[in-house]
Amino acid sequence: MTGGTPLLPPPESGPAGGPVYLDHNATTPVDPRVAAAMEPYLTGHFGNPSSGHHYGEAPRRALAGARARVAALVGARAGEVVFTGSGSEANLLALRGTVLASGRDRPRVVTQATEHPSVLETLRALRRLHGVRVTVLPVDGDGLVDPARLAAALDEDTVLVSVMAANNETGALQPVAELAALARRHGALFHCDAAQAAGRIPLDATALGADLLTMAGHKLYAPKGIAALRVRAGLRPEPVVYGGGQEGGLRAGTENVALAVALGTAAALAAADLADGAPGRLAALRDRLHRRLDAALPGRVRLNGPVERRLPTTLNISVDGAPGHALLAATPGLAASTGSACHDGDHRPSPVLTAMGLDGDRALGALRLSLGRGTTPADVETAADLLVGAARSARAGLLTGPVRPFS
Known part of the structure; x- marks a missing residue:
């Protein structure tokens, strides 16, 4: 019981049948x-x-x-x-x-x-x-x-x-x-x-x-x-x-x-x-997502921010040769954020990444993938598949629309 209210099951990552939700730093679903x-x-x-x-x-x-x-x-x-x-x-x-x-x-x-x-x-x-x-x-x-x-x-x-x-x-x-x-x-x-x-x-x-x-x-x-x-x-x-x-x-x-x-x-x-160890569980999922991307896109995935000293929910990466906004536009099955702001069609790197000294291409390539209470291993696998498929298409010059998960 919490405040006299029965404890219902925790929320799912996103709406049933909707995109995988990895944007919990922007906002969380109401439990x-x-x-x-x-x-x-x-x-x-x-x-x-x-x-x-x-x-x-x-x-x-x-x-x-x-x-x-x-x-x-x-x-x-x-x-x-x-x-x-x-x-x-x-x-x-x-x-x-x-x-x-x-x-x-x-x-x-x-x-x-x-x-x-x-x-x-x-x-x-x-x-x-x-x-x-x-x-x-x-x-x-x-x-x-x-x-x-x-x-x-x-x-x-x-x-x-x-x-x-x-x-x-x-x-x-x-x-x-x-x-x-x-x-x-x-x-x-x-x-x-x-x-x-x-x-x-x-x-x-x-x-x-x-x-x-x-x-x-x-x-x-x-x-x-x-x-x-x-x-x-x-x-x-x-x-x-x-x-x-x-x-x-x-x-x-x-x-x-x-x-x-x-x-x-x-x-x-x-x-x-x-108390139940949620930070450790989410950090493990975050790192699993990072490893999947790094293994499938060797030499192209760069971590933005500290390796250790960061939230267990947050993975901010840049993928060489693939602007973040283009990756997300090509992966409608994933809800996440980029490291750029769009002004009248002109994408500019975030002030945070600029203050850290990241060059323009790396900052514009940034993706913020933020996990939450409802994130599952299956969500992580789906997100990795979608992003790898889009990044491979970008490298090949084929990133013109939504992509399917790579196999």
Whole structure:
């Protein structure tokens, strides 16, 4: 049982008869157990959790229970969890809230080059609107920050360091604990965008030294539109929404209890997965897919990102002679992502891969294959067959449409 809801079977990789789904870093399917847990709060338990009468009781208890389950997943206290509408909003609250609450005329924030756009664009806005000084650290060829560079960048005006736990494109795991310790020694707070990491690897915000930590529901088999920010007890960021005092006064507005319950249930299921060895199972499938591709396309498959220090769910590769967008266009039986963005038909390499120093051809050739709870060995075999067939056709100059799996 989870939150009083029977545990149904976990979801399949993708819709029945649909493409193999290897794009879990983009979003995850809603787990049927999560959908079942939230349904009563869309119908019978409709009350406002702030109401003192009968109809507010069940929603109020459910909200508190969801907060406790989210906190447990990331090693926080229930009172430290602030529900938000998205991971991007949680990042906004962490960054803007810390800067505006600092009391400094021109505070400094330090981040790194491969952060999520919701961090980098928020910092650009803070620089433009509030005169915040922003230092963006470079990364190495694996996409990792050198702690020595952070140490050199910190000064007495630094109020916040923001470095993600895991990169959304390569899965690279940053040395968060070491970076947070450096920030703390200089009197700065540390924010960690853990949207990709929470529930996929064990996380303890307190042990890591993350004063503020972001997680997002739709990366955890909950619906889109719900996320959370861990705000360490004693901190008081500037609110992101002003009004009635909900969420500890940091985000006003009547709480969406159904979505909070969904995130709480998803967090409990993720904790159970972690305890049951899911990271090892998924890493084995990820590596099996990599080996299949490497063996069938000798000398053409290049790993982008760290060999070891990455999410167990993430494989980012480039295939020589085969642009990523062309491979996916030729394999409608596979749902995945590329390492490029298309603007008016012009494919450009992602800023993440460019920051890592990858040349244009390799960056444009990148594919992100991200596994999840429902991924099976059969999915991995099918994906490998499709990609190898497409890559062989590309090398032969025959990549003009969908291909069949090679035999």
